[in-house]
Amino acid sequence: MPARTLDITALTCPMTWVRTKLELERMAGGEALEVRCSPGEALEQVPRSAREAGHAVTVEGTTIRIVRA
Amino acid sequence: MSENSRRGFFRELASVVASARATAEPTAPPPPPPDFTDAEIERYSRQLVLPEWGAAAQLAVSEASVIVIGAGALGAPVALYLAGAGVGRIGIVDDDAVELSNLHRQLLHFTPDIGAPKAESAAAKLRYLNPDVVVEPYRMRVDGGNAAALIEGQDLVVDCSDSFATRYAINAACCAARIPLVEAGVLGMAGLVMSIKPGRTACYRCAFPVEPVDAPRCADAGVLGPAAGVIGSLQALEALKLLTGVAPTIADGFLQVDLATAEFLRVRASRRSDCSDCGALR
Numbered sequence: 001m002p003a004r005t006l007d008i009t010a011l012t013c014p015m016t017w018v019r020t021k022l023e024l025e026r027m028a029g030g031e032a033l034e035v036r037c038s039p040g041e042a043l044e045q046v047p048r049s050a051r052e053a054g055h056a057v058t059v060e061g062t063t064i065r066i067v068r069a
Numbered sequence: 070m071s072e073n074s075r076r077g078f079f080r081e082l083a084s085v086v087a088s089a090r091a092t093a094e095p096t097a098p099p100p101p102p103p104d105f106t107d108a109e110i111e112r113y114s115r116q117l118v119l120p121e122w123g124a125a126a127q128l129a130v131s132e133a134s135v136i137v138i139g140a141g142a143l144g145a146p147v148a149l150y151l152a153g154a155g156v157g158r159i160g161i162v163d164d165d166a167v168e169l170s171n172l173h174r175q176l177l178h179f180t181p182d183i184g185a186p187k188a189e190s191a192a193a194k195l196r197y198l199n200p201d202v203v204v205e206p207y208r209m210r211v212d213g214g215n216a217a218a219l220i221e222g223q224d225l226v227v228d229c230s231d232s233f234a235t236r237y238a239i240n241a242a243c244c245a246a247r248i249p250l251v252e253a254g255v256l257g258m259a260g261l262v263m264s265i266k267p268g269r270t271a272c273y274r275c276a277f278p279v280e281p282v283d284a285p286r287c288a289d290a291g292v293l294g295p296a297a298g299v300i301g302s303l304q305a306l307e308a309l310k311l312l313t314g315v316a317p318t319i320a321d322g323f324l325q326v327d328l329a330t331a332e333f334l335r336v337r338a339s340r341r342s343d344c345s346d347c348g349a350l351r
């Protein structure tokens with residue numbers, strides 16, 4: 001099954017994590033979300049927030065892959 | 070159909086679909102929560118971003134109906150924060166008119182409002198603050214004879230009244246109807262706050278079995294605006310916790326706040342089997 005995708009390139013903190021969090025809350029455990037974001041703050045903050053919330057996170061370039069806990 | 074009732078309709082529909090699916094396919098995941106609009110996500114972003122809060126908590130408050138009794142020094146911060154947080158429906162009850170002497174502590178009323186009914190004055194400001202909230206003003210004084218009808222069907226009652234008689238009447242009505250209640254009082258530079266889940270935690274009468282005689286009222290003893298603001302804000306916080314379950318409440322006792330010394334004291338109270346309001350509840 002292809003991963004869900006979310007584009008937060010146009011957003012700034014904290015809306016980047018708000019949108020990501022709401023999308024994750026719509027998903028089942030084990031489901032993956034690919035978040036496209038801009039370099040900089042979002043690329044640092046969103047993976048950190050996702051890990052703190054207990055999700056598995058990998059980052060490739062400006063794409064953050066989050067597997068929902 | 071309002072945005073709230075529309076959301077309620079879709080949620081019910083989702084629940085029906087989910088139960089139908091659950092019958093046919095037991096492993097089906099629960100349906101996702103309904104979408105929030107872009108404006109809602111932005112308006113509530115600073116609470117949605119909290120680890121404790123989320124779509125479920127936001128949905129819980131948006132579907133809640135809360136009665137705030139009193140549109141004065143406590144009722145103002147309570148109603149403002151509840152409207153700001155996105156509580157779906159707020160009833161605000163007061164039979165007084167705005168007076169010049171109210172304005173130092175009653176944040177919902179401004180100088181041009183003098184003479185206007187407080188319930189209407191408050192409702193107007195709350196609608197400005199958050200047009201998505203349904204605000205219903207009630208110009209009436211709550212007593213033992215009308216409290217039950219007023220609170221019927223509510224999810225929560227926040228008592229911001231300024232008399233002991235009203236407080237005991239509201240406690241009795243909330244216990245009888247098993248509606249959660251946040252009690253508070255403020256005088257001078259001190260106050261207290263208490264959350265009550267009737268039948269499960271100590272009620273106001275359990276904590277204070279004897280109604281005080283000739284207790285000083287605000288008009289006699291005075292109150293500093295920010296002291297009322299602190300107590301009202303604590304009350305609003307308790308209300309949001311009760312509606313969402315995101316954090317434990319000040320239950321089975323009360324928080325006594327001395328703002329002259331900045332001391333907060335948690336006082337324990339237990340349910341009383343002989344309580345005339347909640348003793349018979351199981």
